[in-house]
Amino acid sequence: MTPTNKIALVTGGSRGLGKDMALNLAKKGNHVIITYNSQQGAAQEVVSAIEKQGLKAAALQLNTGAVEGFDKFVEALKSTLQTTFNATQLHYLVNNAGTGVHQSFATTTEAQFDELVNIHLKGVFFLTQKLLPVIADGGAIVNVSSGLARFSTPGYSAYAAMKGAIEVLTRYMAKELGARGIRANIIAPGAIETDFAGGTVRDNAQVNAQIASQTALGRVGLPEDIGSVVAFLCSDDARWVTAQRVEASGGMFL
Numbered sequence: 001m002t003p004t005n006k007i008a009l010v011t012g013g014s015r016g017l018g019k020d021m022a023l024n025l026a027k028k029g030n031h032v033i034i035t036y037n038s039q040q041g042a043a044q045e046v047v048s049a050i051e052k053q054g055l056k057a058a059a060l061q062l063n064t065g066a067v068e069g070f071d072k073f074v075e076a077l078k079s080t081l082q083t084t085f086n087a088t089q090l091h092y093l094v095n096n097a098g099t100g101v102h103q104s105f106a107t108t109t110e111a112q113f114d115e116l117v118n119i120h121l122k123g124v125f126f127l128t129q130k131l132l133p134v135i136a137d138g139g140a141i142v143n144v145s146s147g148l149a150r151f152s153t154p155g156y157s158a159y160a161a162m163k164g165a166i167e168v169l170t171r172y173m174a175k176e177l178g179a180r181g182i183r184a185n186i187i188a189p190g191a192i193e194t195d196f197a198g199g200t201v202r203d204n205a206q207v208n209a210q211i212a213s214q215t216a217l218g219r220v221g222l223p224e225d226i227g228s229v230v231a232f233l234c235s236d237d238a239r240w241v242t243a244q245r246v247e248a249s250g251g252m253f254l
Helices: 016-027 040-051 067-085 110-131 157-180 196-203 205-213 224-233
Strands: 007-010 031-036 057-061 090-095 135-144 183-189 245-248
Touching (some): 016 040, 016 090, 135 224
Parallel strands (some): 135 183, 183 245
16 A cells, blocks of 8 residues: 555554554554553554554653643654654544543542543543644544443443543534644444453453343454544545544444
């Protein structure tokens, strides 16, 4: 595939859904920058996989829940854009990085709630805000929600509330950034076989089977079911798609 020479930034791209998003963006011909929190080795493996496709890639450390570190990250990003990609702007931002808390509404602690706010809401809001000068006009933003913002599964009240907030925020991004030709959409995965929440969906056969039985397509999702949808939203094929929630859940709990 002929490279488009466009550059995508995927937060939390060292593993799970973020890794597959990064690899699928590369398949579309995009150069890719990923961030990682602590797994530098895994991040470098993703970079190497992308480079083997004949594209450029880089990995930067970022704690998306620590707003005070965003200015330093933006400076590192600008430097990387210049030195690795001979560029000053990126075209696509995928706000994927996240963590989960499985706790009942009655027992969720303030510390757990604050962690989710910082990573899934405050972090996404202010990282995107600080990156606005770096995102090219005509670019695209993809935020990540969850099927849990549509259906209710006990134990995810705080997590799902953050995702509901991000869905509203995405519409505002689309409205306010539309003048620059920047599209903003949100993808909502269903249950996916990753290490999320301790890998329960992937490793617990009973949980896996139960979810599959409640899914129209008859199985649990895989990371590769999500990355290709993100790559589509970050492409000219989706040039007239903005402010949309795209659920990729195989039809969970219809």
